[in-house]
Amino acid sequence: MLAPVIAYYVIFHYGPMYGAIIAFKDFSPAEGILGSPWIGLQNFQDFFGSVYILRLIRNTLAINVLDVIFGFPAPIVLALLLNELTNQHFKRWVQTITYLPHFMSLVVVVGIMIDFLARGGLINNVLGIVGIQSTAFIQESNWYWILYVGSSIWQSVGWGSIIYLAAIANVDPALYEAAVVDGANRWRQMLHITLPGIMPMIVTLLILRIGMMMSVGYEKTILLYNPSTYDTADVISSYVYRKGVLGMDYGFSAAVGLFNSVINFALLFAANRLSRRANQMSLW
Amino acid sequence: MSTHAIRRSRGEQAFSVLNIILLALLMLITAYPLLYVVFASLSEPSLIVAYRGALLKPLGLTMDAYTRVLQNPMIAIGYRNTLFYVVAGTALNMSLTCLGAYALSRQNVMFKRPIMLLIIFTLFFNGGLIPTFLLVGQTLHMADTVWALIVPTAVNTINLIILKTAFESVPVSLEEAARIDGANDFTILFRVVLPLSLPALSVVVLFYAVAHWNSYFQALIFIQSRDLYPLQLVLREILITSNVESMTTSVSSADTFEIGQTIKYATIVVATLPILLIYPFLQRYFVKGALLGAIKE
Numbered sequence: 209m210l211a212p213v214i215a216y217y218v219i220f221h222y223g224p225m226y227g228a229i230i231a232f233k234d235f236s237p238a239e240g241i242l243g244s245p246w247i248g249l250q251n252f253q254d255f256f257g258s259v260y261i262l263r264l265i266r267n268t269l270a271i272n273v274l275d276v277i278f279g280f281p282a283p284i285v286l287a288l289l290l291n292e293l294t295n296q297h298f299k300r301w302v303q304t305i306t307y308l309p310h311f312m313s314l315v316v317v318v319g320i321m322i323d324f325l326a327r328g329g330l331i332n333n334v335l336g337i338v339g340i341q342s343t344a345f346i347q348e349s350n351w352y353w354i355l356y357v358g359s360s361i362w363q364s365v366g367w368g369s370i371i372y373l374a375a376i377a378n379v380d381p382a383l384y385e386a387a388v389v390d391g392a393n394r395w396r397q398m399l400h401i402t403l404p405g406i407m408p409m410i411v412t413l414l415i416l417r418i419g420m421m422m423s424v425g426y427e428k429t430i431l432l433y434n435p436s437t438y439d440t441a442d443v444i445s446s447y448v449y450r451k452g453v454l455g456m457d458y459g460f461s462a463a464v465g466l467f468n469s470v471i472n473f474a475l476l477f478a479a480n481r482l483s484r485r486a487n488q489m490s491l492w
Numbered sequence: 493m494s495t496h497a498i499r500r501s502r503g504e505q506a507f508s509v510l511n512i513i514l515l516a517l518l519m520l521i522t523a524y525p526l527l528y529v530v531f532a533s534l535s536e537p538s539l540i541v542a543y544r545g546a547l548l549k550p551l552g553l554t555m556d557a558y559t560r561v562l563q564n565p566m567i568a569i570g571y572r573n574t575l576f577y578v579v580a581g582t583a584l585n586m587s588l589t590c591l592g593a594y595a596l597s598r599q600n601v602m603f604k605r606p607i608m609l610l611i612i613f614t615l616f617f618n619g620g621l622i623p624t625f626l627l628v629g630q631t632l633h634m635a636d637t638v639w640a641l642i643v644p645t646a647v648n649t650i651n652l653i654i655l656k657t658a659f660e661s662v663p664v665s666l667e668e669a670a671r672i673d674g675a676n677d678f679t680i681l682f683r684v685v686l687p688l689s690l691p692a693l694s695v696v697v698l699f700y701a702v703a704h705w706n707s708y709f710q711a712l713i714f715i716q717s718r719d720l721y722p723l724q725l726v727l728r729e730i731l732i733t734s735n736v737e738s739m740t741t742s743v744s745s746a747d748t749f750e751i752g753q754t755i756k757y758a759t760i761v762v763a764t765l766p767i768l769l770i771y772p773f774l775q776r777y778f779v780k781g782a783l784l785g786a787i788k789e
Contacts, residue, residue: 209591209592209594209595209677209678209681210591210592210595210596210601210607212588212591212592213588213589213591213592213595213647213652214607216588216646216647217610217611217614217647219627220624220627220628220643220644220646221614221618221619222610222614223619223623223627223631224618224619224620224623224624224627225617225618225619225623226619226623227619227623227624227626227627227631228619228620228623230622230623230626237626237630286518289511289514289515290515292507292508292511293511293512293515294508295512298512298515301519302515302518302519304772304775305519305522305523306518306519306522307775307778307779308522308523308526308768308771309522311702311706311767311771311778312706312764312767313705313706313707313708313724313727313763313764314706314708315706315708315724315727315728315731315732316727316731316760316763316764318731318732319727319728319730319731319732319756319760320525320529320731320760322731322732323731323753323756323757324525324528328541330528330546333543333544333545333546334545334546336544337544337545362521362522365518366522367782370779370782370783371782371783374783393501393503393504394504394507395503395504395507426621426709427708427709431728431732445621448620448621448622449621452621452622452625453621453622453625453713458622458626461621461622462620462622462623465620465621465622465623466619466620468620469617469618469619469620472616472617473616473617476616477616
């Protein structure tokens with residue numbers, strides 16, 4: 209019964225890992241993976257010498273740093289605020305509405321963004337009422353990081369809060385009762401009981417998030433960016449897509465992808481180590 | 493908790509009010525873009541383009557944009573294909589994932605630990621986009637076929653782990669009893685394990701189905717024939733590359749832009765409606781799934 213699943217993993221996951229050796233070859237589809245000549249680290253050297261590498265790494269890191277600073281705490285704050293609500297009916301409404309964007313497709317989310325942020329779009333119209341000049345946000349490389357991270361938060365803050373709400377629900381109620389007896393108000397309870405109670409969860413997720421500092425998905429990037437914003441928008445994964453899938457420069461782009469995969473794996477491995485040492489929680 | 497409520501100080505009351513305002517604001521920020529899209533899709537094209545400001549209701553009322561969208565053959569083709577990819581893809585997903593999860597959830601499976609390690613490893617390391625692209629498209633000759641959209645994503649590791657965990661919680665005694673009655677592995681899976689794991693099964697079905705519905709990238713890189721386009725790829729053309737020509741053919745060029753705008757909004761509604769409609773009913777399953785997926789192996 210295991211055979212189909214093993215076959216799937218071997219072909220579709222370990223197959224590409226084998227195929228990644230084209231990173232060390234001058235690959236041409238006609239000659240195939242085995243037939244193409246070895247060229248050692250030439251592809252990697254080309255990448256390290258390219259004018260784009262610094263820009264790609266800077267953009268990848270910048271988007272991740274902004275996301276860790278703003279995107280990571282957002283669902284924690286939301287969960288804490290939801291937990292303070294006494295009206296359960298209202299709480300369910302907030303949850304239902306804020307979980308929803310998680311299920312919308314990237315094409316729709318980015319499509320709405322492009323439309324709202326265009327000159328003559330909703331955002332510029334509203335800004336125009338208060339006298340702010342219209343901006344073609346989608347064409348402005350200065351706005352890209354904010355738009356990328358902001359829309360990610362919009363789409364994921366509600367869904368991300370679920371895991372923290374579950375952690376809050378697991379905090380021992382006796383602790384709150386004791387705190388009330390000691391005269392702690394709600395603010396103190398949040399600060400001294402709820403927050404410490406979910407701290408292990410926060411630390412673990414933060415460490416794992418930091419393990420992903422070098423990855424930004426191409427799926428959203430290639431929808432949201434355009435040549436006028438490449439300067440801030442282009443990340444390693446989107447560069448691999450353009451060079452490889454569109455440009456058919458297979459060996460080179462496989463090398464860039466492999467470089468990124470190895471760094472990601474090393475980061476995550478280190479992060480997991482740290483997480484295990486910090487509070488005995490790890491992914492494996 | 494009653495003393496808790498009575499002892500609320502003035503500061504706490506102020507906080508409660510502020511909290512409600514903040515969360516109401518968050519709801520507004522989340523929901524308003526969607527409401528705007530619905531309102532705009534029902535509005536008169538000329539009014540909507542001339543309007544400056546936020547909409548609180550449709551301007552005028554017309555179904556014209558919807559008529560055009562539904563008459564667009566590409567939308568119909570996209571819908572039909574996506575339905576096929578969702579149904580066929582999810583069926584393949586579930587068959588493989590259930591078999592694998594069952595086999596891995598039994599005790600005394602040979603090489604269970606190394607196999608599990610090899611599977612989990614793929615969560616953290618992969619060969620990359622280009623080798624996958626070459627493997628599926630060239631080595632396996634799946635380019636421009638429906639297989640490219642359902643076979644390479646046949647098993648999702650997180651979903652596999654969710655099901656494996658669920659199957660493990662089925663009491664071993666039930667399995668032993670069935671075995672004494674002469675049941676083989678397949679009978680045990682279908683008659684004992686699956687019926688006792690319905691909540692987890694429904695979560696995984698939903699995750700797979702939504703993923704198929706929303707996916708566009710696989711189709712973008714593997715599919716060239718417009719006949720095979722899933723809905724999301726049709727949407728991408730209309731929304732991202734602003735191609736609404738096929739739906740504005742009978743319109744004078746002066747009106748094309750205006751009608752194009754409402755067509756975009758109507759397209760978004762048509763493409764998102766199925767998920768919006770089923771979502772409220774399935775929300776608790778999704779939430780359960782979010783927590784199951786977070787549990788480590």
